[in-house]
Amino acid sequence: MNVSHLVAAAGLTILMAGPAMAARDYISIVGSSTVYPFSTVVAEQYGKSSGAKTPKIESTGTGGGFKLFCGGVGVDHPDISNASRAIKESEMKTCADNGVKEIVEVKIGYDGIVLANAKAAPEFKVSRKDIFLALAKEVPDPKDPAKLIANPYKTWKEVNAELPDSKIEVLGPPPTSGTRDAFVELVMEVGAEKIDSLKAMKKADAKAFAKVFQTVREDGAYVEAGENDNLIVQKLQANPKAMGIFGFSFLDQNADVIKGSVIDGKGPSYDAIADGSYPVSRPLFFYVKKAHVEVIPGIKGFLAEFTNDKAWGKDGYLADKGLIAMPDAERKKVAESVANLTPMAMK
Amino acid sequence: MLYTSLLPIILALAVASFFLGQRRAERVAQAAGGLRQLHSLPSHYGVFVALCCALPGFVVFLVWMACEEHVITAMVASGLPEALRNLPANELSLVINEIKNIAFGGFTAGGGNPAVEAAASSYLDHLHGLRNIVVAVAVVTCLLPGWWALGRIDKDLRARNLVEGMARVVLLGCATVAVLTTVGIVLSVVFEALRFFQSVSPSDFLFGLQWSPQIAMRADQVGSSGAFGAVPVFVGTFLIASIAMAVAIPVGLLSAIYLSEYAAPTLRSWAKPALEILAGIPTVVYGFFAALTVAPAIRDLGAMLGLSVASESALAAGLIMGVMIIPFVSSLSDDVIHAVPQSLRDGSLAMGATRFETIRHVVVPAALPGIVGSILLAISRAVGETMIVVMAAGLSANLSVNPLAAVTTVTVQIVTLLVGDQEFDSPKTLAAFALGLLLFFFTLILNFIALRVVRRYREHYE
Amino acid sequence: MNDNGTQTAMNARPDLLAPASDLKRRYRTDKWFQRIGLGAIALSLAFIALLFFHIVREGHSAFVRTNIMLDIDFAEKHFVKENLAAADYTALVKHALTETFPEVVDRRDKRQLFSLLSSGAAYQLREMVLANPRLIGTRQQVWLPADDDVDMLQKGKIDRDLPEENRRINDRQLSWLDTLASQGRLETQFNTAFFTGGDSREPELAGVLGAVKGTMLTLVITLMLSFPVGVAAAIYLEEFAPQNRWTDLIEVNINNLAAVPSIIFGLLGLAVFINFFGLPRSTPIVGGLVLALLTLPTIIIAGRAALKSVPPSIREAALGIGASKMQTVVHHVLPLALPGMLTGTIIGMAHALGETAPLLMIGMVAFIADVPGSIGDPAAVLPVQIYLWADSPERGFTEKTSAAIIILLAFLMTMNSLAIYLRKRFEIKW
Secondary structure: HHHHHHHHHHHHHHHHHHHHHHOOOOOOEEEEEOOOHHHHHHHHHHHHHHOOOOOOOOOOHHHHHHHHHHHOOOOOOOEEEEEEEOHHHHHHHHHHHHHOOOOEEEEEEEEEEEEEEOOOOOOOOOOOOHHHHHHHHHEOOOOOOEEEEEOOEEEEEHHHOOOOOOOOOOEEEEOOOHHHHHHHHHHHHHHHHHHHHHHHHHOHHHHHHHHHHHHHHOOOOOEEOOHHHHHHHHHHHHOOOOOOEHHHEEEEEHHEEEEOOEEOEEEHHHHHHHHOOOOEEEEEEEEEEEHHOOOOOOOOHHHHOOHHHHHHHOOOOOHOOEOOOOOHHHHHHHHHHOOOOOOOOOO | OOHHHHHHOOOEEEEEEHHHHHHHHHHHHHOOOOOOOOOOOOOHHHHHHHHHHHHHHHHHHHHHHHHHHHHHHHHHHHOOHHHHHHHHHHHHHHHHHHHHHHHHHHOOOOOOOHHHHHHHHHHHHHHHHHHHHHHHHHHHHHHHHHHHHHHOOOOOOOEEEHHHHHHHHHHHHHHHHHHHHHHHHHHHHHHHHHHHHHHHHHHHHHHHHHHHHHOOOOOHHHHOOOOEOOOHHHHHHHHHHHHHHHHHHHHHHHHHHHHHHHHHHHHHHHHHHHHHHHOOOOOOHHHHHHHHHHHHHHHHHHOOOOOOOOOOOOOHHHHHHHHHHHHHHHHHHHHHHHOOOOOOHHHHHHHOHHHHHHHHHHHHHHHHHHHHHHHHHHHHHHHHHOHHHHOOOOOOOOOOOOOOOOOOOOHHHHHHHOOOOOOOOOOHHHHHHHHHHHHHHHHHHHHHHHHHOOOOOOOOOO | OOOHHHHHHHHOOOOOOHHHHHHHHHHHHHHHHHHHHHHHHHHHHHHHHHHHHHHHHHHHHEEEEEEEEEEEOOOOHHHHHOOOOHHHHHEEEEEEHHHHOOOOOOOOHHHHHOOOOHHHHHHHHHHHHHHOOHHOOEEEEEEEEHHHHHHHHHHHOOOOOOOOOHHOOOHHHHHHHHHHHHHEEEEEEEHHHHHOOOOOOOOOOOOOOOOHHHHHHHHHHHHHHHHHHHHHHHHHHHHHHHHHHHHHHHHHHHHHOOOHHHHHHHHHHHHHHHHHOOOOEEEEEHHHHHHHHHHHHHHHHHHHHHHOOOOHHHHHHHHOOOHHHHHHHHHHHHHHHHHHHHHHHHHHHHHHHOOHHHHHHHHOOEEEEOOOOOOOOOOOHHHHHHHHHHOOOHHHHHHHHHHHHHHHHHHHHHHHHHHHHHHHHOOOOO
16 A cells, blocks of 8 residues: 555656746737637647747636736736737736736737528528617517516517517527627617617616616527537527527638528628628737746747738638738737837726 | 656665565564564564655655745846846746746747846756755665664564554545545635625525526626526526436436346446446537437427427436436446345345345345445536536526426536636626535535435445 | 244245245346346447447548648759748648649639648648758659648538538639549548647647647546545545544535536636646646546545445454454455445546546646647647537537547547456455
């Protein structure tokens, strides 16, 4: 018994002895699972073309990413944090409190959010108002618009007579997700504003209005389906009656089995999202710790790779993966600030 | 390098001192008039000497491993120019990292600061110098106590008691690990959970009937009423776990009984490992299977029977989870049933009982504690399982015990809350810790009840 | 035996000595019970078979890959620089493609033509030249990986009869591919990259070697810690600890640990191993430690059950002839309990092998392209790889996901077969 213990312990420590001293010679990136697919492609290209170690990219979610990123300066903390939303003031404050004073913000492009269903299902041409009426927990009473009632609509046809007569069943992200936040802001809020009684309410009581458009119904019409977009795509195939909400790149890759709905007269195509005519898209970012740039090998090279037109340009390999490129002028501006490592203004 | 072979050296010293001790004991025995005169077996003396030799050296090694980093960093840092030395600790760590990168890999990110490069070479010097000293110290701390122990060997030395005492300490230490783990788990969730309870009152959390973290979306709406009621989440957890157990207990237990009581040895030797594969399939795989194959099948079946079934029903997730935990019941129960002494069976069969009656009245009661243990383990696994439910059961927190409805579980909520895109300090994220803590105490109480029940019904044989 | 005696016995256990007419029914019950048991096993095995069938059907195609043969001209003008690695290998590939299809001149068309090949093609050429610089100045026929869309088309996962706008491969590209195929330049070949490569975001280049190595390193640590510690803890609690309230509490506590959601173990690992002990994130050492804590309760519970099932007579006999408590346990009880302990280990390790959630918190759910060399390097493990691939938008990852599952199962079975062999060796029926 004891001998075997000793052997086991010894073996373990032999294994431990080697790497305990090693320094960090690779870039450490954390953050959003939405930016992950793009960041990883760049990292791989960078690693292969430079011959350096490939950056390590964790998919932790935006909030978890910032928690790690703002933990401090030093090798134990990540160098870059990916985000599907801009950094919040409270997070900047945490960063500053922990000594992370200079952060470079890099906007990398846009991600379209689509409402899609199976190829076999009828095509949807909806307005954002329709979506709001179909998915909000409380909607104005059709008889007395000033009063809010629990959402009575069961089918899309009841929402808008032009829509197909199928049950409302939408698979979408949970409230913790950034995709959900963006969806609520870009679709539900705008949709709610299209309704006169709610518009009046916004003026009178912004908070109550916010509660109306932010609260998604919970009676089974909206199914919180987790963050695995592939699963949603496959569930849509298995259930042609359902609709799904997810990122454009999944539609792009699966165009043969699902189709995007037309929202406010525009279908979700690359060009429509890029020129802003498709209304539902959000910017993606990553944040770099300036203090690390000079000391962790490879950060400069990685930044250069990312902000190269070969990567994030209109014909770049990121576009091929579904990232919507920014207009040329904006790209140039961001690339410049990256090259100069211009930090964000701290509030 | 000598340092990397330090452990093998210590081991070799230990082995050598074992034989020396044994030989010495044998010689002492001869002088005293035969082995009978010794207090313990010669091998006990050997182990005693070996332990006295290896443990101190090992401790020296461990201590050095723990503080090598700090010592060398401090030495190198003291040699740096003033400007670098006075950096705050975390920025200094970046400089040290750069020094190490130059020292070990010979590359740098930029800089090219001569002070840093000089430090890199002194870093290696320090490292090698100190490591040689450590090796010397460790070897001496091996040899001296070993020498001392060897000298102490005589026929009255209670070597066995000493060795067994040490072994008991090791065993106790191992048992403490489990307890420490518990302490660690409670500690790692309790602070965050307390912060959560600052914004949401515990009674709302414990007895609230509505779970809907979406309301507290913006900081200005924190803690809107009823949003963080844990009841539906827990009801969902136990609904899914019960469905899983409804599959796993009968199938697992029947399999176990068949395997150990009826099956031919060859079938048993094949079927048991085959069942164990079920426990090793990644839960992600089960999740996909449940979400894409089982759930639609159940929905279609329900539609045929005129039932309204949610696309993400508790039934689909529960069934598949049940399949996953079959081996927990089957293999562990099989082992304990198998271990019931054959004499009990023979006695019962000799009395004219059929095999079924023997199993029912003799074998199962004798194996009951083990069987209950395996079932408890399976329940635990079902309660703690995550990925299957994330994929197949969804996140809608309905307060329902209808297996055809969509429910959510504690683990699903914890995972989605923790990996979401929200700020880490928002109550939404902190709720994960509160859920974890509550689940911990909930299962603790359940296990306590289970222990009492087992005690009452346990039958002692022999 | 006299009548009187039979009478008393019948009163005591009437069902055992019931009249013969009852015997048939009792045997029928027995028969039925046996059949139900067999049915239960058959059910589970059928499920395994179904699952395997599913996975193999999905995953077998990942073991081959579509390659395109090109005549690469390693002309010396491309290698003017000292550094061979820095030469423009993409230009070599592009040059070869334009040679094969001289009619393509438009810039946009060329882009589409070049996209038929994987971005890994250039790196493959680089590897070739670095390994063998004498290639420079020669002309070689080289099989290069095709793009994942081409691969999917070739494997029938993309329907070529769909309208053009719904396909990722357009009609022109299809005609080029047909030309290549008719020249024998398009083939599906065994996918060695899958076994020799690390993770990649290009499905055609992605391999499992990094994850397999990461898994091995992680599980070695898990096993080396959790098995001895678990067995020792079980022995202490079952054989040495005094039976009182405290040991009850510890027992309940360990049972309870098994019910703690695995992601919470991840939180613990983050707090203790990474933040307190300062071990590096995303490494097998931290992963192994966390998984060891996760499997410990399973091993302890199974170990205690196994020790409990050793008949007291064995202990009494050993103690009776003068063995010490420790000797009794080590020499007599433990060997008998070992099969049960091994079962617990098998199940615990299987659990550890399939676990993703706790690794999320300690940074192992990450894109790590380099194959880890030691337990201090960042590494992914197989279930994480499966999880990440399953979440990737590219169609090509669907089959890769299933193929990685096949690898994981193979890993599991290899690991188990060793333990099962040991278990069989130690198993005694008495």
